[in-house]
Amino acid sequence: MTMPTDPSSRALPAPPAPPATAATVHPLNPGATADAGAAAQRQLAQLAARSRHWQRTRCLTFALLAVWLAASFCSVFFARELAALSLFGWPLSFYLAAQGAALIYLAIVGAYAAGMRRVDRRYGRELQQQSGPAPAPEPGMPARGETS
Amino acid sequence: MSTVGARFARLGRHYLYFTGCFGAFLLALTLLEKGGMPRVWIGYLFMFATIVLYAVIGVLSRTSNVSEYYVAGRRVPALFNGMATAADWISAASFISLAGGLYLHGFDALAYIMGWTGGYCLVALLIAPYLRKFAQYTIPDFLAARYAGGSGGRGNPVRLMAVGATIIVSFTYVVAQIYAVGLIASRFTGVDFSVGIFLGLASILVCSFLGGMRAITWTQVAQYIIILVAFLMPTMWLSAKHIGNPLPQVAYGAVLPKLAAREAQLASDPKELAVRAIFTARAEAYAQRIRALPASWEAGRREVLGELDAVRLRAGSLIDIRATERRVAAYPATAGEAARQWSEQQAANLARALPPEPHATPFPGPDREQSDSRRNNFLALVFCLMLGTAALPHILMRSYTTPSVRETRVSVFWTLFFILLVYLTIPALAVLVKYDIYTHLVGSDFSHLPNWVSYWASVDKLNPLIAITDINHDGIVQLAEIAIDGDVLVLATPEIGGLPYVISGLVAAGALAAALSTADGLLLAISNALSHDVYYKVVDPAASTQKRVTISKLLLLAVAFIAAYAASQKPADILSLVGAAFSLAGSALFPALVMGVFWKRANHAGALAGMVSGVGVCIYYMLHTNPILGGSVASQWFHIAPISAGVFGVPAGMAVLVAVSLMTRAPDEHSASFIDHIRAPE
Numbered sequence: 152m153t154m155p156t157d158p159s160s161r162a163l164p165a166p167p168a169p170p171a172t173a174a175t176v177h178p179l180n181p182g183a184t185a186d187a188g189a190a191a192q193r194q195l196a197q198l199a200a201r202s203r204h205w206q207r208t209r210c211l212t213f214a215l216l217a218v219w220l221a222a223s224f225c226s227v228f229f230a231r232e233l234a235a236l237s238l239f240g241w242p243l244s245f246y247l248a249a250q251g252a253a254l255i256y257l258a259i260v261g262a263y264a265a266g267m268r269r270v271d272r273r274y275g276r277e278l279q280q281q282s283g284p285a286p287a288p289e290p291g292m293p294a295r296g297e298t299s
Numbered sequence: 300m301s302t303v304g305a306r307f308a309r310l311g312r313h314y315l316y317f318t319g320c321f322g323a324f325l326l327a328l329t330l331l332e333k334g335g336m337p338r339v340w341i342g343y344l345f346m347f348a349t350i351v352l353y354a355v356i357g358v359l360s361r362t363s364n365v366s367e368y369y370v371a372g373r374r375v376p377a378l379f380n381g382m383a384t385a386a387d388w389i390s391a392a393s394f395i396s397l398a399g400g401l402y403l404h405g406f407d408a409l410a411y412i413m414g415w416t417g418g419y420c421l422v423a424l425l426i427a428p429y430l431r432k433f434a435q436y437t438i439p440d441f442l443a444a445r446y447a448g449g450s451g452g453r454g455n456p457v458r459l460m461a462v463g464a465t466i467i468v469s470f471t472y473v474v475a476q477i478y479a480v481g482l483i484a485s486r487f488t489g490v491d492f493s494v495g496i497f498l499g500l501a502s503i504l505v506c507s508f509l510g511g512m513r514a515i516t517w518t519q520v521a522q523y524i525i526i527l528v529a530f531l532m533p534t535m536w537l538s539a540k541h542i543g544n545p546l547p548q549v550a551y552g553a554v555l556p557k558l559a560a561r562e563a564q565l566a567s568d569p570k571e572l573a574v575r576a577i578f579t580a581r582a583e584a585y586a587q588r589i590r591a592l593p594a595s596w597e598a599g600r601r602e603v604l605g606e607l608d609a610v611r612l613r614a615g616s617l618i619d620i621r622a623t624e625r626r627v628a629a630y631p632a633t634a635g636e637a638a639r640q641w642s643e644q645q646a647a648n649l650a651r652a653l654p655p656e657p658h659a660t661p662f663p664g665p666d667r668e669q670s671d672s673r674r675n676n677f678l679a680l681v682f683c684l685m686l687g688t689a690a691l692p693h694i695l696m697r698s699y700t701t702p703s704v705r706e707t708r709v710s711v712f713w714t715l716f717f718i719l720l721v722y723l724t725i726p727a728l729a730v731l732v733k734y735d736i737y738t739h740l741v742g743s744d745f746s747h748l749p750n751w752v753s754y755w756a757s758v759d760k761l762n763p764l765i766a767i768t769d770i771n772h773d774g775i776v777q778l779a780e781i782a783i784d785g786d787v788l789v790l791a792t793p794e795i796g797g798l799p800y801v802i803s804g805l806v807a808a809g810a811l812a813a814a815l816s817t818a819d820g821l822l823l824a825i826s827n828a829l830s831h832d833v834y835y836k837v838v839d840p841a842a843s844t845q846k847r848v849t850i851s852k853l854l855l856l857a858v859a860f861i862a863a864y865a866a867s868q869k870p871a872d873i874l875s876l877v878g879a880a881f882s883l884a885g886s887a888l889f890p891a892l893v894m895g896v897f898w899k900r901a902n903h904a905g906a907l908a909g910m911v912s913g914v915g916v917c918i919y920y921m922l923h924t925n926p927i928l929g930g931s932v933a934s935q936w937f938h939i940a941p942i943s944a945g946v947f948g949v950p951a952g953m954a955v956l957v958a959v960s961l962m963t964r965a966p967d968e969h970s971a972s973f974i975d976h977i978r979a980p981e
Contacts, residue, residue: 216424257719278980
């Protein structure tokens, strides 16, 4: 699969503008300068933590996609060459296409779930610490009609 | 946390109890069969017992709450969501036809195994967690929120495009499932094909009509258990019989070298060569008649009409007259029709004149170029199936039903795990049955054909599942004399392995469960797209929740009846297009879904243009290369088969999405904060 390089992501880890909704959650009050400074700093730190989280997520995703691509493409493209080798009685290329690749895919999905759990936990804690005792609600869409 | 744990334990207990009851039911039927219950009763009992079971689960989980109806209240634990998605995924084609495909096409058919499992990597890594974080109801919902713009900034154009793609893809797919339900029911119980369809429809409706996603989920978990037991039991038995090891997935490697040796032997066996020579001669006779058109058509017509006159003149028996009349009716009506029919016959005879292809050899071909072309087609098909899997709305819809993003990721793992329990067994089953047929059936005496052959040969009179004719009149079965439909493989495995008929009934119930579970999910995907995305989001945004659910249920009913009606017409053209649905889904939805998460610059105009051009290229290629749709093989690009049209559609959609996005205004701040939100940890 071809993934065009992401132009906006090159600007990371400093996103161009703070999210509009985040600004409404922490309104900057020009009267209380000390408070406002601390709030702005907290917000910046939060944004930095978020972009680090996204960078880690992307790294993990693309690394695993590379494994996925290699397992799929190589086992088919070089199938005729691999057919001469054998694995527990199977010709290697037949085994890879019938079972091996599928097992690699399972391992990829498992590794992603485990890896992302770690990444989420680490940055989730960081984000919570920065946003103080009462965590700010996530910007975005609240699910409508859920409670009906 | 403890309530979640308690819920999980309670569900686990319920399904263990269910599995126990199912085992007891099997045991009871085995005893009844020993006691002399007729076969057809076993078929009826299986069919009705399982359909009643699904209906009961549907009634128990009925609901009219919006969140329960659309996304099962978002509280399905990962393991059970994985099981339900696996049942959603394993369609009649996977259950019945895939093993047959492997039997007939050897290595080439492994593209389906790779494509249909590898797609889950893309679902897990690129799409599912972000959909769950978004936490709405449908796939068009996600695209509309991400690409907000167009009329009133609500993303309606993108939403409607996505709805269109969802409906086209899911509808062809659901017609094929309902058609399979009719086939299975009529083959196992002898009821009429259309009666079978409407029985299946009743069970689908009770379930999804009353409880939407919630009822479907819990039914699908039960269906998965039946699918698994039905698929593994006969295969394990066969494996124990042939290899002495009840784990076919591990043990069939030992049979492969034996199979290869037998194939080499049959390829040069003199009697096989004689049969193949007869087929070559028949093909040559058709070729001569085609060359002599239209004179040969006139001559042939005169000949059959003359025969009819002769039979009437000598006052032959009524049966004789009827048979000759049928031949007259079957004779091609025009010279053009004759050319088509005869070239089909010629191709069929030529195909049977070929020696068996070695099962485990990748891309055999007379020269490097043809072998390369087969490899490229294999790669293209794998690519399309993977991307199509990652864009099928009824599978993606399932990422909304888990309690959290983390559970969604784990749920995809369980989905693939449960799919693999079946998929890793399929190549083993194909090899084991092939070995059995090549060694036991081939070379046996025509007067002592095994029971399963005569039984399955007589089940479907129009398209016999297996036909063995003594072409060279030597009284011994040659491999080239066997014409086999791939579907018979799974259906006949219990009898090939010498198991009681109860297990055949179980396999039928499993196939039925596979078709019904997939049909359930697809129907819900279609009716949700219509009711939620078209009615609620576009037509009447002020509709009350009660009204939304009611509309959704009515639409489900309507779509189900249209699909069942379409299936009862036995539409060959729709059925042949099911494989193409993957290319179409991938081209339409995959670029927009993935770029929506991974590229902030992608905007409304880009997404719309990308979807249109992806679908456009895909459909253009299919129309121009698929003979069924009026295209010709000669206009293929790089010799890629029309089923893999997505190999051009997806890159085209991706490129246009990027180009148009860069040429138009960047998306506004609202879009940026939306992307930040779905990317952020919980």
